[in-house]
Amino acid sequence: MDPHLELHTPAPGFILANQRTESSFEQIPVIDFTDAASRNPAKRRILADRIRDACINGMSSAPELGFFYVKTHPISEETIADTISAARDFFALPTPDKLALDIHKSANFKGYTALLGENTDPEGRGDLHEGFDIGWEQATTGPMSGANVWPSEATLPGFRARVLAYYHAAVQLGQALFPLFALALDLPETFFDDKTTTPAAIMRLLHYPPQRPAIDDDGRVIGIGAHTDYECFTILWQDAVGGLQVQNADGKWIDAIPIEGTFVINLGDQFARWTNDVFKSTLHRVANASGRERYSMPLFFGTDYDVLLEPLPSCVSPDQPSKYEAVTAGEYVKRRLEETYARSKGE
Ligand SMILES: O=C(O)CCC(=O)C(=O)O
Numbered sequence: 001m002d003p004h005l006e007l008h009t010p011a012p013g014f015i016l017a018n019q020r021t022e023s024s025f026e027q028i029p030v031i032d033f034t035d036a037a038s039r040n041p042a043k044r045r046i047l048a049d050r051i052r053d054a055c056i057n058g059m060s061s062a063p064e065l066g067f068f069y070v071k072t073h074p075i076s077e078e079t080i081a082d083t084i085s086a087a088r089d090f091f092a093l094p095t096p097d098k099l100a101l102d103i104h105k106s107a108n109f110k111g112y113t114a115l116l117g118e119n120t121d122p123e124g125r126g127d128l129h130e131g132f133d134i135g136w137e138q139a140t141t142g143p144m145s146g147a148n149v150w151p152s153e154a155t156l157p158g159f160r161a162r163v164l165a166y167y168h169a170a171v172q173l174g175q176a177l178f179p180l181f182a183l184a185l186d187l188p189e190t191f192f193d194d195k196t197t198t199p200a201a202i203m204r205l206l207h208y209p210p211q212r213p214a215i216d217d218d219g220r221v222i223g224i225g226a227h228t229d230y231e232c233f234t235i236l237w238q239d240a241v242g243g244l245q246v247q248n249a250d251g252k253w254i255d256a257i258p259i260e261g262t263f264v265i266n267l268g269d270q271f272a273r274w275t276n277d278v279f280k281s282t283l284h285r286v287a288n289a290s291g292r293e294r295y296s297m298p299l300f301f302g303t304d305y306d307v308l309l310e311p312l313p314s315c316v317s318p319d320q321p322s323k324y325e326a327v328t329a330g331e332y333v334k335r336r337l338e339e340t341y342a343r344s345k346g347e
């Protein structure tokens with residue numbers, strides 16, 4: 001089916017990949033990333049198997065949850081600390097300077113999101129965080145094309161370079177993860193290489209003020225409402241404050257506690273659709289009840305925007321026919337962002 005046609009006549013379940021984890025997990029596994037770059041294929045295979053166990057149902061006794069931590073990763077603590085310091089500088093700017101970059105004015109969802117300016121959970125009333133979003137800096141074409149929106153050098157000297165340094169480091173980490181996901185899916189290790197040359201990576205700086213009971217008593221205004229991510233997988237750095245929670249099959253919210261020196265990796269809906277729900281994206285949210293400010297940086301990593309997401313050959317069979325219509329990565333992300341921001345207020 002023509003993917004463009006499908007966008008106008010959505011099949012049920014078009015927007016989300018809709019199968020959730022079947023696991024009653026209570027803990028989130030920690031996977032050591034040391035062997036990702038090993039020249040020994042057997043070592044890379046063992047690492048991919050650990051990722052597969054964390055992501056695919058019934059592959060082992062390990063809980064399948066689509067969430068795991070990676071430790072011993074290649075991004076330096078200095079790079080991370082410098083980006084968080086840049087984020088603090090940005091969020092400390094006077095409100096008018098930030099609102100000049102309002103994401104609601106951008107054709108391609110780049111720039112600043114004010115407190116309550118986003119509403120991730122359709123049941124919610126707005127998210128209690130402010131954010132700053134960027135994408136691939138070089139020009140791309142297609143539905144998500146368009147430039148990043150930066151504060152001027154006079155306003156925030158060095159900010160752009162500092163944020164891009166982290167962006168490129170995190171994109172490289174994503175490019176190192178894709179071959180492992182390929183192995184986990186019984187695909188050739190290089191399967192995603194030609195599909196991630198100008199990756200559809202959206203990065204966010206996020207700042208969560210402490211939630212006040214007066215605001216969140218009814219549970220409908222929290223740091224970020226319950227949602228699944230839109231792209232293939234997310235590489236999340238979080239500070240030591242805590243508040244990220246992941247929902248298991250019993251509906252219980254499990255804390256993704258901050259672990260120093262790690263990133264949280266979670267599967268998103270593009271991957272769920274692409275793998276015909278062999279990979280499932282898992283519901284998560286942030287409730288910052290710490291009484292302190294919280295900072296985090298997700299990088300949502302997907303394929304090039306022109307890649308057609310049609311169920312992978314290793315994920316369909318006569319018993320498991322394809323559930324999702326094909327759609328390009330760019331159309332899909334744009335559609336999801338439009339949905340989210342259509343129910344959010346602009347300034
Ligand atoms: O801030 C976090 O820990 C998670 C953020 C998140 O889930 C998102 O931006 O999609």
Ligand SMILES: [Fe+2]
Pocket residue numbers: 227228229284
């Ligand atoms: Fe998320």
